[in-house]
Amino acid sequence: VHNCDSRADMGVLPHALVLPYPAQGHVIPLMELSHCLVDHGFRITFVNTEFNHDRVVAALQIDGTMEQINLVSVPDGLDQEEDRNDLGRLTEGLMKTMPLCLEELIRKSSEAGDRITCMIVDESIAWALEIAKKMGLRPAAFWPASAQLLATLLSIPELTSKGVIDADGAATRQEMFQLGPGMPPMNTAHFVWNCIGDRRTQCTVFNCILDNNRAIEISEFVICNSFKEIEEPVFASAPRILPVGPLLTGLRPRRPAGHFWPEDTTCMSWLDEQPLSSVIYASFGSFTIFDRRQFQELALGLEATGRPFLWVVRPDLTTASGDAYPPGFEARVAGRGRMVAWSPQHRVLAHPSVGCFLSHCGWNSTMEGISNGVLFLCWPYFADQFLNQSFICDVWKVGLRLMPDESGIVKQERIKSKVEELLGDEEMRSKALLLKDTAHRNISRGGSSSQNLQAFVDAMKTSTK
Ligand code: UDX
Numbered sequence: 001v002h003n004c005d006s007r008a009d010m011g012v013l014p015h016a017l018v019l020p021y022p023a024q025g026h027v028i029p030l031m032e033l034s035h036c037l038v039d040h041g042f043r044i045t046f047v048n049t050e051f052n053h054d055r056v057v058a059a060l061q062i063d064g065t066m067e068q069i070n071l072v073s074v075p076d077g078l079d080q081e082e083d084r085n086d087l088g089r090l091t092e093g094l095m096k097t098m099p100l101c102l103e104e105l106i107r108k109s110s111e112a113g114d115r116i117t118c119m120i121v122d123e124s125i126a127w128a129l130e131i132a133k134k135m136g137l138r139p140a141a142f143w144p145a146s147a148q149l150l151a152t153l154l155s156i157p158e159l160t161s162k163g164v165i166d167a168d169g170a171a172t173r174q175e176m177f178q179l180g181p182g183m184p185p186m187n188t189a190h191f192v193w194n195c196i197g198d199r200r201t202q203c204t205v206f207n208c209i210l211d212n213n214r215a216i217e218i219s220e221f222v223i224c225n226s227f228k229e230i231e232e233p234v235f236a237s238a239p240r241i242l243p244v245g246p247l248l249t250g251l252r253p254r255r256p257a258g259h260f261w262p263e264d265t266t267c268m269s270w271l272d273e274q275p276l277s278s279v280i281y282a283s284f285g286s287f288t289i290f291d292r293r294q295f296q297e298l299a300l301g302l303e304a305t306g307r308p309f310l311w312v313v314r315p316d317l318t319t320a321s322g323d324a325y326p327p328g329f330e331a332r333v334a335g336r337g338r339m340v341a342w343s344p345q346h347r348v349l350a351h352p353s354v355g356c357f358l359s360h361c362g363w364n365s366t367m368e369g370i371s372n373g374v375l376f377l378c379w380p381y382f383a384d385q386f387l388n389q390s391f392i393c394d395v396w397k398v399g400l401r402l403m404p405d406e407s408g409i410v411k412q413e414r415i416k417s418k419v420e421e422l423l424g425d426e427e428m429r430s431k432a433l434l435l436k437d438t439a440h441r442n443i444s445r446g447g448s449s450s451q452n453l454q455a456f457v458d459a460m461k462t463s464t465k
Pocket of ligand 1: 023024025026028144145146259283284285286287288312341342343344345346361362363364365366368384385
């Protein structure tokens with residue numbers, strides 16, 4: 001990452017308001033982007049919802065490194081006890097409450113002599129770019145998932161006119177749809193707007209996407225957490241989407257990453273004691289939920305591999321109440337298996353003892369895995385995770401699918417046999433190492449993503465009139 005002059009044109013310190021969508025997989029990459037901007041001389045006002053702000057602050061374990069990043073919060077429009085995983089309600093609440101609060105925040109900052117000069121908005125709430133326009137700030141959008149997913153959202157009019165979806169976004173038939181040559185096909189049943197909640201929620205989310213598609217026209221830049229070589233056909237057909245990734249907080253272990261749960265770093269010394277490339281790291285992001293049966297089958301599968309494993313068991317990973325582990329499991333795997341509520345995932349994946357990543361294929365996990373050259377065992381849960389699985393298994397060829405059986409369960413025997421197959425595949429391992437090199441070349445001085453970031457920074461540093 002280059003260090004630049006910290007003064008913007010006309011002597012004003014560049015000051016970005018950064019606004020993530022209120023979900024873990026969005027806050028983390030935008031926090032990392034904020035750290036990159038700080039390295040380029042920016043001050044940051046990072047706006048979480050009040051609900052998430054309290055979690056981020058409670059999970060912070062590092063002091064004194066936030067001088068250039070001011071964490072602030074605005075309400076999300078929901079009552080304290082409402083479910084933030086109800087994305088329909090959340091979307092409505094944000095649209096209703098946020099605009100006025102953001103305008104006030106921007107105004108107050110100016111009055112205090114600390115003018116905000118640009119606004120970097122998560123594309124999932126791109127409607128907030130209207131505020132940047134109204135308040136005279138440079139507008140930019142950030143997309144935290146694959147460029148292909150964004151290109152799909154932007155192609156909704158085409159999907160409708162081709163009859164792939166109806167006017168409300170519902171898939172007219174279940175089929176594999178290919179956005180363009182060289183791009184992995186997507187199952188229409190997995191279109192993001194059709195994976196969330198009931199039909200009413202899906203319509204709310206679909207309409208919000210249409211609003212975002214309109215608002216993104218205002219944006220001077222659309223940057224995303226990807227890099228050129230892994231999605232070349234999409235970047236060729238949608239040149240407006242500019243890759244600046246991979247965004248890797250692992251490269252800055254002393255900086256806060258915006259986690260909602262405190263990291264359990266005790267697993268790092270446990271990893272130090274394990275043989276090279278031996279550990280199965282199992283982690284399913286912030287959203288995945290298993291029922292008791294699948295949760296127990298997964299536990300038994302990890303046990304059956306006979307290998308060391310590190311398993312992230314979030315407090316809400318399973319719907320099972322009480323002790324959800326199979327009887328005697330914890331005692332049997334003691335020493336060989338380690339369960340943590342939340343790991344320092346970037347550091348875990350970079351650890352030489354990790355051999356493979358049993359993953360739900362969230363885009364951040366995908367980028368972190370390929371940037372560390374690990375092999376994937378893919379177990380997608382919903383939405384774009386199926387597309388990410390196709391990238392991993394069919395395009396980059398650095399992982400295998402872990403499919404459920406006819407009863408819809410991923411059985412322990414299959415987990416064991418797929419781990420063996422994966423770890424024995426030397427060709428796949430060399431591909432993973434090449435991909436790791438490519439990822440790091442992109443963010444090194446002169447690399448393609450690094451140059452894109454520089455172009456973005458230079459534009460954002462120039463003041464509006
Ligand atoms: C969601 C979607 O699943 C994903 O597909 C979309 O692209 C972004 O939003 P999530 O399910 O949380 O995100 O998964 P992922 O994208 O992988 O993000 C999880 C983040 O949490 C990663 O940055 C990961 O490093 C971090 N994490 C996860 C930890 O730091 N510790 C953990 O124990 C688990």
